[in-house]
Amino acid sequence: MWLNFRHALKSAGAASDQGxxxxxxxxxxxxxxxxxxxxxxxxxxxxDVQVMISEESGxxxxxxxxxxxxxxxxxxxxxxxxxxxxSAGVRYSTWGTPVEAPLDPMAPAFDYDxxxxxxxxxxxxxxxxxxxxxLPH
Ligand SMILES: [Zn+2]
Numbered sequence: 251m252w253l254n255f256r257h258a259l260k261s262a263g264a265a266s267d268q269g270x271x272x273x274x275x276x277x278x279x280x281x282x283x284x285x286x287x288x289x290x291x292x293x294x295x296x297x298d299v300q301v302m303i304s305e306e307s308g309x310x311x312x313x314x315x316x317x318x319x320x321x322x323x324x325x326x327x328x329x330x331x332x333x334x335x336x337s338a339g340v341r342y343s344t345w346g347t348p349v350e351a352p353l354d355p356m357a358p359a360f361d362y363d364x365x366x367x368x369x370x371x372x373x374x375x376x377x378x379x380x381x382x383x384x385l386p387h
Contacts, residue, residue: 280338286316286323293317301335301342308332312340 282294294314303310308329315322327335336342371377 282335282338282340284312284314284323284325286319286321288321289316289318296339297341299335299340301332301340303332303336303342303344305344305346310342 279295282296282299283291284294284299286292294317298317299312299314301310301312309327310329310332311324311326312332312335313322313324332342371381
């Protein structure tokens with residue numbers, strides 16, 4: 251996997267003095283080169299790529315839709331690559347370990363009776379729907 255950044259002028263006319271003075275940063279776009287498993291190297295812009303970052307490690311994944319085959323490509327990336335993508339202006343969101351009720355260390359072990367109860371519970375659509383509804387949204 252490799253990524254390469256370079257600035258590409260959005261339009262040929264942007265090379266004029268007027269283009270340079272007007273709205274700094276608006277005239278050019280960062281081109282991101284990434285690799286599609288089917289098509290090989292493809293060129294993307296920052297709006298084509300989305301990044302998900304782990305709040306704990308700073309590592310994450312980036313994803314894009316291949317402009318050639320339309321496949322969605324998702325790749326894991328080390329922190330420095332993620333940082334590069336974000337600094338280039340790629341949209342990102344973060345995720346962390348979900349906040350759940352802590353496990354009770356004194357609770358009895360999960361046994362076969364519990365498994366059977368759980369099996370019966372899963373067979374009851376109304377009970378499952380009710381339990382899902384009770385989760386915080
Ligand atoms: Zn492709």
